[in-house]
Amino acid sequence: MFQLIPLIIGAAMTAAGVGMQAAANENTRKRMNEALDAELDRQRRLQEEASPIVKKSVEQSSPDVAQQQLYSGAAKRKAAYEELQQQRLGSSQPLDKGTAKTVTAASEQKKTQGNLNRAALMGYSEWELQQLIKNMQVANKLGTIAGFAEASASILPYELRDAQGSQANLSGIGSLLQQGGQTSTSYGLSGGSGGYS
Amino acid sequence: MASSGSDSGAQLRAEEDQRQRNILAGQKQVDALFVGFDEPFFKARETAYTKYAVPQLAEQFQDEKRNLSYALARRGLLRSSAQSTLSGKLEDVKNQQLQQIADMGVEQANKLRKDVESSRTGLYSQIQAGLSPTIAKSQALREASAFTQPTAFEPVVNSFADFSKQYMNPYLISQYSQGAGGSSGTPDFASKGGTIKYVNG
Numbered sequence: 001m002f003q004l005i006p007l008i009i010g011a012a013m014t015a016a017g018v019g020m021q022a023a024a025n026e027n028t029r030k031r032m033n034e035a036l037d038a039e040l041d042r043q044r045r046l047q048e049e050a051s052p053i054v055k056k057s058v059e060q061s062s063p064d065v066a067q068q069q070l071y072s073g074a075a076k077r078k079a080a081y082e083e084l085q086q087q088r089l090g091s092s093q094p095l096d097k098g099t100a101k102t103v104t105a106a107s108e109q110k111k112t113q114g115n116l117n118r119a120a121l122m123g124y125s126e127w128e129l130q131q132l133i134k135n136m137q138v139a140n141k142l143g144t145i146a147g148f149a150e151a152s153a154s155i156l157p158y159e160l161r162d163a164q165g166s167q168a169n170l171s172g173i174g175s176l177l178q179q180g181g182q183t184s185t186s187y188g189l190s191g192g193s194g195g196y197s
Numbered sequence: 198m199a200s201s202g203s204d205s206g207a208q209l210r211a212e213e214d215q216r217q218r219n220i221l222a223g224q225k226q227v228d229a230l231f232v233g234f235d236e237p238f239f240k241a242r243e244t245a246y247t248k249y250a251v252p253q254l255a256e257q258f259q260d261e262k263r264n265l266s267y268a269l270a271r272r273g274l275l276r277s278s279a280q281s282t283l284s285g286k287l288e289d290v291k292n293q294q295l296q297q298i299a300d301m302g303v304e305q306a307n308k309l310r311k312d313v314e315s316s317r318t319g320l321y322s323q324i325q326a327g328l329s330p331t332i333a334k335s336q337a338l339r340e341a342s343a344f345t346q347p348t349a350f351e352p353v354v355n356s357f358a359d360f361s362k363q364y365m366n367p368y369l370i371s372q373y374s375q376g377a378g379g380s381s382g383t384p385d386f387a388s389k390g391g392t393i394k395y396v397n398g
Contacts, residue, residue: 035206080299084247085292089255107285111292118296122303129307136314140321144224147325148217155213159206 007188014181020174024167031163039156046149050142057138066127073126077119085111223324226334227317230341234313242309243302246350250298253353258291261357268369279372286364287357294356309344316340 059065265283269275320337 077299077303080243080303081292081296084251084295084299087251089251089258089291107288107292110289114289114292115296118300122300125304125307129310133310133314136318140318144220144321144325147220151213151216155206155209158209162203162206165203 003188003191005188006184010181010183010185010188012181013177013184017174017176017178017181020177021171022174024171024174027170028164028167031166032160035156035159035163039152039159042152043149046145046152050145053138053141053145057134060134061131066131069127069130070120070123072123073130074119074123076126077122078115081115081119085115220324223334224321227320227324227337230334230337231313231317233341234310234344239306239310242348243306246302246305247298249350250301250353251295254291254294254298254356257353257356258287258294261287261360264361265365268365272369272372274369274372279368283365283368287360290357290360290364297356298353305348305350313344316344 265280265287266275269277269280269283272279274280320340323336
């Protein structure tokens with residue numbers, strides 16, 4: 001004969017145990033998803049921070065910008081040459097006033113052209129400098145962001161492990177209830193003899 | 198009741214958040230200290246170099262000019278086309294040397310600019326490697342002050358040595374040879390001179 005009460009208790013305990021384990025699993029899954037979503041969100045925000053920096057850097061490396069920097073560099077050099085050439089070098093006087101006149105017009109033109117030519121060449125130095133500094137600054141910013149992203153991602157496995165372990169108690173109790181329920185059910189089915197045979 | 202597992206992930210996250218805040222704070226401190234490295238600061242280095250170099254060039258120019266005058270006078274070529282040609286050439290060389298000094302000044306400023314940026318990068322790296330914001334600040338202060346120290350510049354070497362060797366001496370020799378009816382291997386520019394012409398005599 002079956003014993004009804006142990007059977008009912010066993011069934012209830014098993015059901016409760018299964019339910020608790022299911023809840024634990026669901027909570028674990030939810031927490032793991034939350035940890036993953038949070039990390040994805042952090043990575044997305046860091047990427048959003050980095051994207052405009054990269055975009056701006058690429059724009060600043062365009063031929064148009066290079067042209068502007070070359071022009072600006074050449075203008076800067078030309079101004080520097082003219083500033084120095086306007087200075088009198090000590091008590092500089094022409095060797096002879098008459099010959100100086102014939103020299104001046106031609107040499108002035110030559111000087112101006114020489115300044116322009118050399119300034120145009122040296123303008124490349126300014127472009128290289130501007131690009132170098134820009135790249136260094138961009139690398140600093142991106143390096144910081146990349147470092148943050150890498151460090152943040154490296155923590156995720158620990159957070160997932162925490163999430164997995166967070167429902168251990170609930171799952172354990174559910175498992176105990178299930179085992180208790182099974183024992184009680186077996187007892188009820190055996191008619192209270194305490195065995196299956 | 199439900200949670201019982203380890204919270205090492207949460208602890209690591211909190212530590213990482215704090216580390217990132219420290220890094221950003223440290224970088225801000227470095228940036229704040231480096232804000233003084235602006236255009237006028239770099240221009241000052243350029244000006245310092247030109248102020249150092251131009252007087253040396255001026256002295257060398259005056260010496261060379263005197264040398265030229267004496268050389269012309271010794272050959273009776275004052276107020277001649279030779280004087281006009283060589284004066285023009287000397288003027289060209291002077292202008293080229295001034296260009297060179299201006300370039301050196303700009304390059305000095307550019308080098309300083311690169312050094313400052315490298316230093317900033319180095320400090321950023323150290324901060325990311327774990328340097329505390331307080332130590333980073335003091336290190337940044339030390340590095341920043343180093344850039345404001347005066348730098349020893351190389352002296353301007355004899356800028357007109359080539360003028361004497363390559364232009365003045367060969368030209369005067371060629372003028373003398375041609376005046377005496379001889380011929381000589383003269384530099385290209387000198388061959389334009391031909392016979393001596395006296396101007397404003």
